[in-house]
Amino acid sequence: MTDPLVDPVAGSDELAFEGALRPTSLAEFVGQPKVRGQLEVLLRAATIQERTPDHILLAGPPGLGKTTLAMIIGAETGRPIRFSSGPAIQHAGDLAAVLSALVPGEVLFVDEIHRMARSAEEMLYLAMEDFKIDIMVGKGAGAASIPLELAPFTLVGATTRSGMLPAPLRDRFGFTAHLEHYAAADLERVLSRSARLMDVALEPAALGELARRSRGTPRIANRLLRRVRDWLLVHEGSSDLDGVRAALELYDVDEAGLDRIDRAVLEAIAHRFGGGPVGLSTLAATVGEEADTIEAVVEPFLVREGLIGRTPRGRIATPAGLRHAGVVTQDATLDGV
Numbered sequence: 001m002t003d004p005l006v007d008p009v010a011g012s013d014e015l016a017f018e019g020a021l022r023p024t025s026l027a028e029f030v031g032q033p034k035v036r037g038q039l040e041v042l043l044r045a046a047t048i049q050e051r052t053p054d055h056i057l058l059a060g061p062p063g064l065g066k067t068t069l070a071m072i073i074g075a076e077t078g079r080p081i082r083f084s085s086g087p088a089i090q091h092a093g094d095l096a097a098v099l100s101a102l103v104p105g106e107v108l109f110v111d112e113i114h115r116m117a118r119s120a121e122e123m124l125y126l127a128m129e130d131f132k133i134d135i136m137v138g139k140g141a142g143a144a145s146i147p148l149e150l151a152p153f154t155l156v157g158a159t160t161r162s163g164m165l166p167a168p169l170r171d172r173f174g175f176t177a178h179l180e181h182y183a184a185a186d187l188e189r190v191l192s193r194s195a196r197l198m199d200v201a202l203e204p205a206a207l208g209e210l211a212r213r214s215r216g217t218p219r220i221a222n223r224l225l226r227r228v229r230d231w232l233l234v235h236e237g238s239s240d241l242d243g244v245r246a247a248l249e250l251y252d253v254d255e256a257g258l259d260r261i262d263r264a265v266l267e268a269i270a271h272r273f274g275g276g277p278v279g280l281s282t283l284a285a286t287v288g289e290e291a292d293t294i295e296a297v298v299e300p301f302l303v304r305e306g307l308i309g310r311t312p313r314g315r316i317a318t319p320a321g322l323r324h325a326g327v328v329t330q331d332a333t334l335d336g337v
């Protein structure tokens, strides 16, 4: 498992805490200006015409605010919201139960929608398009399909893997919001808001340092903030910037936001494999991690930071990656770094 401190996926004990920090309106939602602007128009137009907003797909890596935005969509349009998730919908019947219970205008949030069963997906196509479904009763020759009218609803699907959604499902969303990792300045605003809500006073330099090390992800920023709050409580009277640095050092998060596993991967490529290329399974065996974890969590971050690259022959360390791993490269010598 990856280090829970920089895992963009929420731990089960974290959800209640996260709830308290969630922005409840588009105006309060920090960053993602493009998506905010797009949603604002879409929701306002639906309100003006007094109709249910189009179905919306929220796509992007974990921890960037998909659940938060779904709740905001409900709040901004004054509609109730019902929560479900792809893994909970394993049969068409599971979906029929959810859909038939919807009240008119309700927002149905389906998290991890790419993990829904195929049989349910087909039922969802008709539900999204015509607000009706066909329920099959009986088996074999006696089987019959009974049409059922549904209340008009807005489906808000969230996915970290939009490429895994079948095209017919993707096409039935009126709008897809692509969430991007946050710039450090936006994360600083997220942190400043969270610090205020948690009653932790942090100076701007400390907020900036935390933002820089939070991997562009509000969930990680809020989690690191909690660790810093603890550190400051225990070490009463310390400066906040020292607190940020000491707490993150204690929890193994380095200057660039890399944790123990990120560094192990980078160092294996740089030192054990001479900068690469090296295949994913060899890399996983070398650092003693699941290949899936490396591919889903570690690699995207290291690639985004320009520390490693993917080539058809395997993963390589970039000059910046080699430098971070302490390998002196020729261009590092030339730059005098």
Ligand SMILES: Nc1ncnc2c1ncn2[C@@H]1O[C@H](COP(=O)(O)OP(=O)(O)OP(=O)(O)O)[C@@H](O)[C@H]1O
Binding pocket: 008, 009, 010, 017, 018, 019, 021, 022, 023, 028, 029, 030, 031, 061, 062, 063, 064, 065, 066, 067, 068, 069, 111, 158, 160, 190, 218, 219, 222
């Ligand atoms: N733009 C934002 N402004 C302020 N806080 C945010 C923002 N986006 C996310 N957060 C905070 O980050 C945490 C994680 O957000 P959220 O649960 O919405 O992410 P998610 O994309 O749905 O993640 P997952 O895909 O793992 O469910 C929440 O505590 C939320 O308050």
